[in-house]
Amino acid sequence: MTKKMVIKVYITGVSASTQLRKHQQDVLDIIGGMKIEHEMIDVSIDDDARQFMWTNSKQPEKGKPLPPQIFNGEEYCGGWEEFEVAKENEQVYDFLKLDKPAGEKIKFRGEGEEEEEEEKKDEEEEKAPENEAPAAEEEETKEEETKEEEEPTEEEPTEEE
Secondary structure: OOOOOOEEEEEOOOOOOHHHHHHHHHHHHHHHHOOOOEEEEEOOOOHHHHHHHHHHOOOOOOOOOOOOEEEEOOEEEEEHHHHHHHHHOOOHHHHOOOOOOOOOOOOOOOOOHHHHHHHHHHHHHHHOOOOOOOHHHHHHHHHHHHHHHHOOOOOOOOOOO
């Protein structure tokens, strides 16, 4: 692949479009969550950056390219649509023109959490000695004993009688 560069995400801090803001945040969340070094460049306050983004991004059929636009250094990677496709295909590192860290499995927002919880549960059950009850069962037993102690028996008069 290429040498390690800082990923630059061109965004705008001023937009009436909720969708555009969500797209920007999605890109930043994913890149940040993957612990990829990146720089956020706000084109609403930097005319030179806005001109660079417009000049070096893929040109739409009409109008100018809209944020977010993503670059590896000064090399264009793509916009939100291309990023989304790369994310779905687990090719974010390729999209960003970065080497993928060895042995790293890419996960996005909660993906695989259920499987991990099940695996942890299975491991804990395997580690627990067979002659001991699991913690949840112990708590239920303690709760039942406490309830029995609190409930008056027929032989004992209550304060109301």
